[in-house]
Amino acid sequence: MGVELKVKCGFIIVLNAIMLVGCGKLTIEDAQPTLTSKNTTLDKIRATNTLVVGFHDRPAPFSYVPNGSATPIGYAIDIENHLINAVKLAVNMPNLDVQWKRIEASERINAVKTGMVDFECSTITNTLARQQEVSFSMGFFVVTSSFLVHKNQNFTGYQDLNNQKVGVVKNSVSEKILHDYVKNHATKIKIVQIDSENIENALQTGMVDMLFSDDVLLANNRMNLKKPDEWQIVGEPNNYEIYGCTLGKNDDTFKKVIDNSLLDLYATGKIYQMYDKWFKTPLPKLGKNLNYSLSVENAKLFAKPYDTPVPSDISKATQNISKGFKTD
Structure with a gap:
């Protein structure tokens, strides 16, 4: 042209x-x-x-x-x-x-x-x-699934998942990834489905211990929490x-x-x-x-x-x- x-x-x-x-x-x-x-x-x-x-x-x-x-x-x-x-x-x-x-x-x-x-x-x-x-189209953003947790929790990644209540956005790709991980590693956790509009409330009220989602979306969730500096995104990349x-x-x-x-x-x-x-x-x-x-x-x-x-x-x-x- x-x-x-x-x-x-x-x-x-x-x-x-x-x-x-x-x-x-x-x-x-x-x-x-x-x-x-x-x-x-x-x-x-x-x-x-x-x-x-x-x-x-x-x-x-x-x-x-x-x-x-x-x-x-x-x-x-x-x-x-x-x-x-x-x-x-x-x-x-x-x-x-x-x-x-x-x-x-x-x-x-x-x-x-x-x-x-x-x-x-x-x-x-x-x-x-x-x-x-x-x-x-060609991609315009790459993400990996990670965990949003409070800094007071002794949690660093997948190896610490046992006995945790983990929130996932309902019908998301991250939800499927977590279910597959639990199945393949015999990990005992409670997976809680959350609507995207209620994520921050679920974290702050203790409905879930942490959230599992795309890392960039977790950055958005953290930004919207009352005290964002008290929360961290952790977990080694397991997928893209x-x-x-x-x-x-x-x-x-x-x-x-x-x-x-x-x-x-x-x-x-x-x-x-x-x-x-x-x-x-x-x-x-x-x-x-x-x-x-x-x-x-x-x-x-x-x-x-x-x-x-x-x-x-x-x-x-x-x-x-x-x-x-x-x-x-």
């Missing part, structure tokens, strides 16, 4: 981000692809002059709606806005009507699957089971999960637009600015700070993007990301 990225070999982080294609002058290929099939998401958008973007209004800093506002903000929302611009270019409609649709966590897969929304980016994990219903944007299944044209836009975000280094804004500084309209440093796994994701459920499956990626760029 002609969006140029000038990259110096000395810029180590961005150099790693584009190591698949080497150093030099790069261009994004096919950000505005030629449509050869009908009834694609882009066809629908063109026909209706409307792009419907889904969002979930929690947790911060991924997405939230400040008091007195009707517009969501957050890390995932900034990413969606970047993708929206790419879609506008792809359909050649700079004045495209963009509609934001709030969806519950339990509705996200079905909302995309049925076409209620054209895409959504939230804290939803890319799994093989979910790939049977929707497609996933990938958050990706959900897209309609079997629409390679639309997926290429979304993936190339994410690749642009990573290769230009803009993703690091977004990260610092939402994870390392006080949150707009909230004033709270997650103080969540960039993990090694997230740095690897930004350096070498992939769209598979786990990093070890990069070789099985459904799209060769390196083809998104060509060297002049």
Whole structure:
């Protein structure tokens, strides 16, 4: 298309981000692809002059709606806005009507699957089971399941689980991981299902001894507790999960637009600015700070993007990301 990225070999982080294609002058290929099939998401958008973007209004800093506002903000929302611009270019409609649709966590897969929304980016994990219903973009965040516990507890990780009351978010991937661990290690614990809205209350009232969830979500829970400094996130990584944007299944044209836009975000280094804004500084309209440093796994994701459920499956990626760029 002609969006140029000038990259110096000395810029180590961005150099790693584009190591698949080497150093030099790069261009994004096919950000505005030629449509050869009908009834694609882009066809629908063109026909209706409307792009419907889904969002979930929690947790911060991924997405939230400040008091007195009707517009969501957050890390995932900034990413969606970047993708929206790419879609506008792809359909050649700079004045495209963009509609934001709030969806519950339990509705996200079905909302995309049925076409209620054209895409959504939230804290939803890319799994093989979910790939049977929707497609996933390249990942935009890597998490691992950990424990949020009070510092007074003598707890350091999985080896201390016996006789504990552990809270999990109902129907989450972390819940399945914990059940599998207990089954495989004959650990005796009580697993308590909690709705995401009641997590902090369950911890502070003693309903559970600790919470088991994605580490970045635990950072959000800790931030919302009355005395966050008294709580800590512990536990050695036992798994890695990938958050990706959900897209309609079997629409390679639309997926290429979304993936190339994410690749642009990573290769230009803009993703690091977004990260610092939402994870390392006080949150707009909230004033709270997650103080969540960039993990090694997230740095690897930004350096070498992939769209598979786990990093070890990069070789099985459904799209060769390196083809998104060509060297002049």
